[in-house]
Amino acid sequence: MDAGVQVALAHRSLLGDGLLWQHGGNRWWWTDVPAATLYAWTEGAPAPAACRLPDRAGSFAFCRSGRMLVALAKWLCVAEPPGGKVAPRHLALRPVVAVDPAEPRTRVADGRTDRHGNFVFGTRIEAAQPRAIGSFYQYSQAHGLRRLALPAAAVAGSICFAPDGRTMYFSDAHEHRIMQCAYDPTTAQVADVRPFAELADARPHGAVVDSDGCLWNAEWGTGRLTRWSPAGERMRAWTLPVPHPTRPAFGGAALDTLLVASARQGRTGRDDSGSGGSLFRLAVPGVRGIPDTLFDDDNP
Template sequence: MTSYEVAVRAEAALGEGPTWDPATGRLIWVDVLGMRVHTYDPSSGRRTIRTTEQHVGAAKPRAGGGLALNLRDGVGLLDPDDTFRWLHHEPVPGRRANDAAVAPDGSLWAGTMRYDEATGGGTLSRLTGAGETRLALPGVTVSNGIGWSPDGRLMYYADTPTRRVDVFDHDTEGIRNRRTLVEIEQDAGFPDGLTVDAEGCVWVALWDGGAVRRYTPSGDLDRVLTLPTPRTTACTFGGPDLTDLYITTARTGLPAPHPVSGSVLVIPGAGKGLPQPAFAG
């Protein structure tokens, strides 16, 4: 078992989407099913919780302050004064938001999935700060982890039920040339959220695998961090030096959750992350 600490003790049904906000020195994460956006300041221990009116798949900092929220019915903007407005409103019965990430150019890539996880019922879309929306990937099932190489020329992506982490060529025109970086073996769980480190390696949280794995850019398994709760959901680097790996977890569907299930875990000094851009909207 990997040595870890409990950064935030919680009982989140579906903790997800950890994001380090360098402007505030805080970790932002969500409880998708609990409809809550959490923040945590490791320097002071201060926490905040904001309840949303819909299931929330991700919350990302905005360049001008506030948050971009990937919600059930679309992407909304929360201003620093707590004013809310829709950037892109597209309710689809039976569908909800899932993971999202901000690209090096400040665009938001937001994923969706069906509540019943029907094959091909989800999407991945790219949104600009002006609200222009382009469908990047139709027909995905559980749109999940998204990340970019240090030079921004590659995008990594996990559609969870495929058991694959795929890689695309990426530029201002979009993504193309999809191919498999790695396929997770049957008994090791499913790829969920991911992050890319300063060396270009991909760290993947494994749902029902109780682990985070690090893969090299060529797809070789480099490191395995084993954890006590099976539903590890996503990971990101944070802290002043971006060397602490924060990992979200879930309790949902576990008949006997581990005491840390639903908490945010941290492995100090696990590696070196990349600064995450804020959404340009």
């Protein structure tokens, strides 16, 4: 484990993903996908609060209204604000839109809000053999669900946006590269799709962009978290004590705390390490995140 990497929370999530910091709530949230469980944790607490879900959740977002947008396997749902802490076994969810209802082989995977309050997410194939049948979507109150004209993916991921919101980054976790494109949040149009970074020995997973426009990507299989410049140049990599980091996120009052979620099990189903599933903290002095835009659920 590299110097500057610490265990922030020892946990045993099978696949901890979707890590987000809740501004105002001062908590870290993530989902354990196979366990269909949503977690919330306040730093210093010995354990996170857990909330069972009716299905696996690949990603989620916080809303302007105080509600949550939760992306279950085949549905986007809204949940009323959970008060002071997450209810231990229940979160009232209301389905708002079905995702690929005629395609049983896919489920919702990675997603986050763009800089204008739309929710952008991708889907992935459920079968063991990878096939590029997943898609990328934008969901908004004003326009509903709109498919983005991006290449099909086996496992859509690495979704994040440049500080100005006009460049979108994304990946297929079965490929060894991160892609980028021009992105119009109003029309959901994309253009100039091209490679951003090549990963010779790893597969990209979750990603986030910092206030300098640099992209941080969790590399599935190598245990690295790599920072890329806006030009796609590798700046530095940190090695975690687990082979499967899943998603980094900035948080804290000044957005200067960087945590990384991880998986306890790899795609083979084996237990990767004693600390897999934990949250890790990286010391990155002088680096700050960008506040996640709240999902615009006030726009009719």
